[in-house]
Amino acid sequence: MSTFDDLTNNFSRLPGIGKKSAVRIVNWLLKQDGAYVQKFAQNLGVLQERVRPCKVCGTWTESDTCPICSDPLRDSSIICVVEQPQDVSTIEAYGEFKGLYHVLGGLIKPLEGVGPAQLAIAPLLDRIRGGTVHEVIVATNPTVEGDTTALYLNKLIMELGVLPADGGRDKIKVTRLATGIPVGGDLEYIDKRTLSLSFRGRSEF
CATH class of the missing domain: 3.40.1360.10 (Dna Topoisomerase Vi A Subunit; Chain: A, domain 2)
Structure with a gap:
């Protein structure tokens, strides 16, 4: 399976995102500036590391x-x-x-x-x-x-x-x-x- 297909499958697992929408997102990302895509990937990579539930309310x-x-x-x-x-x-x-x-x-x-x-x-x-x-x-x-x-x-x-x-x-x-x-x-x-x-x-x- 290609990188394109792997990423499409990843996006299609998100809430409200079907297969067709996932394909459109991947195609859109391919047309964007490389710096933006790198920053997007970086933010996604540290999401679970940096964001956590508030110890008081849970948000x-x-x-x-x-x-x-x-x-x-x-x-x-x-x-x-x-x-x-x-x-x-x-x-x-x-x-x-x-x-x-x-x-x-x-x-x-x-x-x-x-x-x-x-x-x-x-x-x-x-x-x-x-x-x-x-x-x-x-x-x-x-x-x-x-x-x-x-x-x-x-x-x-x-x-x-x-x-x-x-x-x-x-x-x-x-x-x-x-x-x-x-x-x-x-x-x-x-x-x-x-x-x-x-x-x-x-x-x-």
Whole structure:
């Protein structure tokens, strides 16, 4: 097999890239400046070495703690729970949410052998037990798996009881994004206006 075919097969394994698209990409790369292709290959070669999950929230970063978790101006009393790191980028793009994030790393899918133990749920509960979190926004996608995960998280968080910092007066509020996001939709493909309205119209369980 030729280098062209090898590279085409590599690109065709990427999400959303079929065989024809992979061929077009390889042909396009062949027409580009050599310096660009070398830089592209270099960045790809060090991607997994330099980019890692944030030790606090789980989103991608090149340092131990991501810029969002390290920002003292962010509202640490609100945590937005998402499925994957790319969901953080999607929400950040619309620019209105000023709280913190927590990446689960997936959804509960019993038929695929994915249960709560395979997700970053325990670290989320540890962050909540710290006593500074007043609201948890569950921003999982509006699918069967997303709703199942959201209900499971709500149950666990409610079992934590009251906030220690409030002297036993207030319970943690758990909210879900409003239904401006279509059922079966994916956060990655939602327009900024719809996502903004979903955050503003979020409701408690």
